[in-house]
Structures are given as C-alpha cells and as structure tokens.
Amino acid sequence: MLDLMCWKGNDMSDKIWVNNTETKYPEELLNGRLNAECNVIGLIFNDPLILDEINLTTQxxxxxxxxxxxxxARQLKKLGINDFSEVAILSNLDQKVLDQFNLRGGYQAIYNIVSLISVKNKDSILDSITKYNTFIKLYECGFNLLSPMEIGNRTVVPLEFFKGLDSNSILEWYEVQLSKMGTGYDVKLLEDSDVEITDEFIDSLSAGDEQGVSYGCAGEDVEGNPMSVFPFLSNQTLGFVRSASHYIAGFSSVGKTAMMCSIVLALVNNGEKVLIICNEQSSKTWKINFLVFVLYKHFRYMSITKSDLMAGKLNDEDRKMLRAAQDYFNEKFGGMIHFIQMAENDMNVVKSKIRFYALQHGYSTVVYDTFKISDTNKRDRSVASWDELVQASRDLDRYAKKYDLIMLCSIQIAQSFKGVLFLDSSMLSGAKGIVEQLDTLLCVRDVYKEELDPDSKFYCNPFQYIKNDSTGKWEEKEYLCDPQLSWKMVFLTKSRNSENSSSSQSALMFRFMGQFAVFQEKCWCRPKHGYIQ
Structure with missing residues (x-):
C-alpha cells in the first residue's frame, strides 16, 4: 500500500470523494479505489508520455x-512538458492552481507517490482503474455486484470474484451470462438438431447460399470493366466462408499486406464491413496501397507509384488524379473500413475490439495483420509460445463462429524455411496446430529466377488451362513468365472446398506489381520439392 497522507484532503476540507460519491455508491465499490487512483497519478507523473497512450478523462x-x-498533469502535458520535475511544475502552474498544489503538500507529496511506482507495472496499474470504473458502470446499469450468487460450483459475491479478473475478463463474463438468458442457448453449441435434408436446405444450395463471400472483384473501372482482384483463386476456394478462419502465410516482406489490401476492397464491394487490426503497419501504409490500387485499377492511371506518393513526387496531373482517387474511394468504400493499430500485440485487446465492433457497429469481417505471439511483457511465461499461438487461433475462430464473422489473418512463415520450394502448413512460425481451425490457408512466396528458366532443374513448368474448341476439354498449355518481372507463388495449402496443392502438386502464379499494390493471376505451375540456395 502507498502512503496516502496527501490524499486525505487539504486543510480546507477533509472530503475525499467528489459529488457525494460516498452516498451515491456502496462502500464496497470504493474500497481500494483510492489506492488505484493514487497509483495511476504516480504512474503519470513518473512518465507523462503515458498521457498520450491512454483515454482517461477527469470523470x-x-x-x-x-x-x-x-x-x-494534463495541463502540463498540453504545454509540451514531458518531465514533471519540481522546477517544471512550479514554473508552469498559474498561482491559483499552485496554491492548491501546495495545500496538498507541494512537490514532496507527489514525489512520495512517484518514488514508489514502477513504469514496468503500467499495464496492471491502468487495468486496475479501468476495473474500478467498470464496477461503477455496471452498478449504475443495475447489474448485481454485491448479492451472493452461484458462479461455477460455489456461492460468491460477484464483486469479490471479479477482483481476481482483469477488466476485459469481467465484461466477457457478463456477456457469456447474458447470452444464456431466456433462449436456452449454450455458448458451446452452434447447432443442436436432428439431421434432416429439408426443402429449405435444397433451396439454399440452389441459390448458392453455402458459397462464401467472393474476393474476386473490387468493382468496375472507368470503362465499366471489372477491377479484378483474385477471381480465379476466389472461385477455387468458393470465396471466404462466414463463421470461419482464413489465413495467408508468407515470409516477411513477401507482400501479405498488399494482398490483404486488395482483398479488403473486394470484400467491401460485396457488402462486407471490415475491421482491420494491425500490430505492425500504420493506417498510412494501407491508405497508400488503397490509393495506388484505385488509381491503377479504376482509373487506369499508372504515373503514380507507391514510392512517388511517399516521396511527394507529384505533378499537377498527378494531384488531380489523386483527388479523383480520394473521392472515388471515400464514396465507394468510406464508412465500411475501420482501422486499429496496436502499439503492443495483446490478444486480449484484439478480442475485446473484435467483440465491440461486431456487436456495436455491425462489422462482419476482421482482418488481423499479423497473427503472432503476444509481446514479451504480455506473455504468460508458463505457456509455451507455440501453445499460445494455437490457443489464440482457437479464440479467434471461436469469435468468428460466435459473431458470424469472416476471420482473415496474416501469419509469418519461419525464416528457417527460406529456400524451400514447396510450402506446406508445417512451416508456419511457431505452431502448425493452428491449421486444424482453418477453413482456408494460403502460403505465399517469391518465385526464384531459376524456377523461370526452362533449362534449370528448378524450372516450375508454368502453364495455363486453355479450352480446346474441337473437343470442348480444358488442356494445359505452356506459359512463359518474363523473368524480368516480379512473380509470387501461391499454394492452396488448405481449402475445405477444393483440391489443395499437396494433392494436385501445383500452385498458382501471380505477377506482382508492388508499385501499384496489384496482383495479376497469370498461370499455374508445378514447383519442385527441394531447396534452393
């Protein structure tokens, strides 16, 4: 416990709480709260930059x-002060505030608190005040916090039970209880019925209701032609099925984010509302990808590349077209894509945001870039990293089923497999066990120059399927890939709706135009099994 002498009021009053708080809320809700508020103040005065990271208000x-x-603290921070030293405080507070500051013991009083606070405990300190505020809000909404009730196999007071949970877990517990009320619904069951093939089921098949959401096209260009994204791949997987997880795996910098960007636009074109949660790239990266994609695909304008945008190398015509792309994007896709960037990778925060935006704002697709273990300070050291990934993938898949979402995640392939020619699920960083939950797994890698050389032992034999007009059958025809271009190889590692690459011994080949964040489906190939230096 901290020394709270300076928190027992000033010499003008012995009041501790504001606005008759003692009569408004039961004593049990206030027990320990003073210490929690004291810790937060000590944390902020220890590291004022925390004010830029939190959403706390005076209330x-x-x-x-x-x-x-x-x-x-907020007043000093607005003045640009990032070190709350005694000199900074005494020099920048107006006299009225300074008098109140001195009545509370001056700088020594706040120093006594700061000296006992470690920034390493930031997360638990901030969660503590959030938890106490959650108690207040639940009480104001009429939730039972103080009367004993059955929780598990024992009778406990909810408030005492919740003190052992973090703030997110408290809300999740109530959500689970509410979901059971009045419907006989068991959160572990998605279906509970006799198996009978009904007319309604046959009609749904005839209507194509069992097909997923297509990611083949993002709309039409200025000439009325389709803005193709991945039409053939989407047909192969029957789109992305709802209430399921779909992962795109690849080595670092292979183009997973660019691939996700075009898929997002295709999904929005088909009515999806997309929540993007990112722990690596900022929204600027995604916005640039969106803009160059729209410029290239919709306006057929190729004079602006990603590097041009980032360097500001634009002439008058470029600026005009950029404004046109801005207007088109905002009109067609505006309000349908929400972006969250996380400073730290924390699966609890990810789940909290998914739940909030799915329930409160009707988001139907979640894009998580990149799926990986929690940051070091967030990890449970008693759990192996691979086991944490498996559990996290199960949690995400559970949310996909619970909220009827398309769960689309990118994940890294371990760098130790760089050079392996035929990709499979065993190469996922940390945990191949996550594949059990997936509906779709696509593995992407760069194509090596040797694979495009017909005289090389690594030649991947690119081909297209061409329909023979005389026989009506589809036949393979060799396709020559220009080795001067950038190529990506996409393995259909798992799909519940089509033949996978391990079975067919084939993969798709895309031309990648990174400067426009555009992929073009060109052909199939048969990659060798082996390793290339």
Whole structure:
C-alpha cells in the first residue's frame, strides 16, 4: 500500500470523494479505489508520455485529489512538458492552481507517490482503474455486484470474484451470462438438431447460399470493366466462408499486406464491413496501397507509384488524379473500413475490439495483420509460445463462429524455411496446430529466377488451362513468365472446398506489381520439392 497522507484532503476540507460519491455508491465499490487512483497519478507523473497512450478523462477519477492531480498533469502535458520535475511544475502552474498544489503538500507529496511506482507495472496499474470504473458502470446499469450468487460450483459475491479478473475478463463474463438468458442457448453449441435434408436446405444450395463471400472483384473501372482482384483463386476456394478462419502465410516482406489490401476492397464491394487490426503497419501504409490500387485499377492511371506518393513526387496531373482517387474511394468504400493499430500485440485487446465492433457497429469481417505471439511483457511465461499461438487461433475462430464473422489473418512463415520450394502448413512460425481451425490457408512466396528458366532443374513448368474448341476439354498449355518481372507463388495449402496443392502438386502464379499494390493471376505451375540456395 502507498502512503496516502496527501490524499486525505487539504486543510480546507477533509472530503475525499467528489459529488457525494460516498452516498451515491456502496462502500464496497470504493474500497481500494483510492489506492488505484493514487497509483495511476504516480504512474503519470513518473512518465507523462503515458498521457498520450491512454483515454482517461477527469470523470474517471472520483477522488478530489485524483481529479486535481490529473488536471495538473494534463495541463502540463498540453504545454509540451514531458518531465514533471519540481522546477517544471512550479514554473508552469498559474498561482491559483499552485496554491492548491501546495495545500496538498507541494512537490514532496507527489514525489512520495512517484518514488514508489514502477513504469514496468503500467499495464496492471491502468487495468486496475479501468476495473474500478467498470464496477461503477455496471452498478449504475443495475447489474448485481454485491448479492451472493452461484458462479461455477460455489456461492460468491460477484464483486469479490471479479477482483481476481482483469477488466476485459469481467465484461466477457457478463456477456457469456447474458447470452444464456431466456433462449436456452449454450455458448458451446452452434447447432443442436436432428439431421434432416429439408426443402429449405435444397433451396439454399440452389441459390448458392453455402458459397462464401467472393474476393474476386473490387468493382468496375472507368470503362465499366471489372477491377479484378483474385477471381480465379476466389472461385477455387468458393470465396471466404462466414463463421470461419482464413489465413495467408508468407515470409516477411513477401507482400501479405498488399494482398490483404486488395482483398479488403473486394470484400467491401460485396457488402462486407471490415475491421482491420494491425500490430505492425500504420493506417498510412494501407491508405497508400488503397490509393495506388484505385488509381491503377479504376482509373487506369499508372504515373503514380507507391514510392512517388511517399516521396511527394507529384505533378499537377498527378494531384488531380489523386483527388479523383480520394473521392472515388471515400464514396465507394468510406464508412465500411475501420482501422486499429496496436502499439503492443495483446490478444486480449484484439478480442475485446473484435467483440465491440461486431456487436456495436455491425462489422462482419476482421482482418488481423499479423497473427503472432503476444509481446514479451504480455506473455504468460508458463505457456509455451507455440501453445499460445494455437490457443489464440482457437479464440479467434471461436469469435468468428460466435459473431458470424469472416476471420482473415496474416501469419509469418519461419525464416528457417527460406529456400524451400514447396510450402506446406508445417512451416508456419511457431505452431502448425493452428491449421486444424482453418477453413482456408494460403502460403505465399517469391518465385526464384531459376524456377523461370526452362533449362534449370528448378524450372516450375508454368502453364495455363486453355479450352480446346474441337473437343470442348480444358488442356494445359505452356506459359512463359518474363523473368524480368516480379512473380509470387501461391499454394492452396488448405481449402475445405477444393483440391489443395499437396494433392494436385501445383500452385498458382501471380505477377506482382508492388508499385501499384496489384496482383495479376497469370498461370499455374508445378514447383519442385527441394531447396534452393
């Protein structure tokens, strides 16, 4: 416990709480709260940059001193001060505020708190105040916090039970309880019925209801032609099925994000509302990809590349076309894509955001870039990293089924497999066990120059299927890939709706125009099994 002498009011009043808090809320809800608020203030004065990371407001503090010190911290931060030293505080507060500061013990009082706080405990300190505020909001909404009830196999007071949980887990617990009320619904069951082939089921098959959402086309260009994304691949997998997980795996910098960007636009074109959660790239990267894709695919304008945009190398015509692309994107895709960038990779936060945006805002597709283990300070050290990935993939798939989502994730292939020619699920970084949950797994890699050389032992034999007009049958015809271009090889590692690459011994080949974030489906190939230096 911290020394809270400076939190027992000033010499003008012995009040601790604001606005008759003691009469408004039961004593049990306030027990320990003063210490939580004190810890947060100590944390902020220890590291003022935390104010840029949190969404706390004055109303999140119920103690008089808590609100005062938070207001002081926010005022100093607005002045651009990032080191709350005694000199900085005394030099930048107006006299009225400074008088109140001195009445509370001056700098020594706040120093006594700061000296006992470690920034390493930031997450638990911030979660503590969030938890206490959650208690207040639940109480105000009429939820039972104080009367004993059955939880598991024992009778406990909910408030005492919740003190052992973090703030996200508390909300999840209530959500599970609410989902069971009045419907006889068991959260573990998605279906519970006799198996009978009904007329309605046959009609749904005839209507194509069992097919997933297509990611083959993102709309039409200025001439009315389709803006192709991955039409053939989408047909192969029957689109992305709802209530299922679909992963794109590849080595670092292979183009997974660019691939995701074009898929997002195709999904929005088919009515999906897409939530993007990213722990690596910022929204700027995605916006640039969206813009160059629209410029190339919709307007057929090729004078602006990604590097031009990033370097600001634009002439008057370029700026005009960029405005046109902006207007088109906002009109067609605006309001249908929401982006979240995470400073730290924390699966609890990911699940919380998915639940919130699915339930509150009707988002139907989640794109998670990149799926990986939690950051070091977020990890449970008692759990192996591969086991954590498997559990996280199960959690995401459970959310996909629970909220009827398309769950689309990118994941890294371990760098130790760089050079292996035929990709499969055993190469996923950390955990091949995640494949069990997946409906679709696509593995992507660069095509090596040797694979495009007919005289090389690594030649991948590119071919297209061409329909023979006389026989009406589809026949293989050799396709020559220009080795001067950039090529990607896509393995259909797992698909519940089509033959996979391991069975067919084939893969798709895409031409990749990275400067426009555009892929073009060109042909099939038969990659060798082996390793290339």
């Amino acid at each position: 999140d503090f119920l103690s008089i001193d808590g609100r005062f010190y938070f207001g002081v």
